[in-house]
Amino acid sequence: EAGVVQSPRYKIIEKKQPVAFWCNPISGHNTLYWYLQNLGQGPELLIRYENEEAVDDSQLPKDRFSAERLKGVDSTLKIQPAELGDSAVYLCASSPRGKNGELFFGEGSRLTVL
Amino acid sequence: GENVEQHPSTLSVQEGDSAVIKCTYSDSASNYFPWYKQELGKRPQLIIDIRSNVGEKKDQRIAVTLNKTAKHFSLHITETQPEDSAVYFCASNAGNMLTFGGGTRLMVKP
Numbered sequence: 001e002a003g004v005v006q007s008p009r010y011k012i013i014e015k016k017q018p019v020a021f022w023c024n025p026i027s028g029h030n031t032l033y034w035y036l037q038n039l040g041q042g043p044e045l046l047i048r049y050e051n052e053e054a055v056d057d058s059q060l061p062k063d064r065f066s067a068e069r070l071k072g073v074d075s076t077l078k079i080q081p082a083e084l085g086d087s088a089v090y091l092c093a094s095s096p097r098g099k100n101g102e103l104f105f106g107e108g109s110r111l112t113v114l
Numbered sequence: 115g116e117n118v119e120q121h122p123s124t125l126s127v128q129e130g131d132s133a134v135i136k137c138t139y140s141d142s143a144s145n146y147f148p149w150y151k152q153e154l155g156k157r158p159q160l161i162i163d164i165r166s167n168v169g170e171k172k173d174q175r176i177a178v179t180l181n182k183t184a185k186h187f188s189l190h191i192t193e194t195q196p197e198d199s200a201v202y203f204c205a206s207n208a209g210n211m212l213t214f215g216g217g218t219r220l221m222v223k224p
Contacts, residue, residue: 041217042205042214042216042217045212056211091157091158102146102160102163103148103160103212104160105150105158105159107156
């Protein structure tokens with residue numbers, strides 16, 4: 001079974017530029033999460049989807065961050081414009097129905113903003 | 115919202131010794147407590163978990179204990195090996211959302 005797939009793995013951009021990350025969850029997993037992980041810290045939730053509906057986006061900085069999960073499968077996370085402080089690893093995770101909290105993570109997308 | 119505290123932030127042990135990592139949580143409604151291992155540059159991977167209806171769970175060299183009254187849970191690794199070196203994260207689940215601790219960097223010296 002394929003795991004959670006994310007791309008790109010690494011991205012270097014200059015500040016004020018836009019960037020987008022893509023996530024393909026494990027087949028059949030209806031819950032999808034985007035987490036932010038700063039160096040040396042635990043993951044912090046940005047947004048959670050149940051199918052195509054964003055059910056928890058209270059930690060998403062909506063002035064510059066946006067996310068979508070069309071058709072309830074793949075998801076994209078966008079930052080526009082990026083700031084220096086956005087440098088981090090963006091982790092996508094998915095969870096099967098009825099398995100509250102059992103998350104399977106992707107390898108992450110490491111963003112460096114110069 | 116939920117708050118998870120994890121200690122220690124770093125832990126160095128000699129190969130063969132035991133390692134213990136402790137976490138506390140704040141939301142009494144939390145009912146699922148997983149532990150993740152993250153190697154450098156890799157994804158967090160689930161190594162063991164426990165639900166609120168049990169007090170202890172063991173899987174070979176690793177075990178987790180849960181005290182719901184005190185709202186704390188611990189990870190125990192026995193007979194540590196160099197490949198156990200990594201960052202370990204505890205987490206708790208309330209309302210279908212995992213909140214993570216700050217992580218513990220475990221170093222096992224050969």
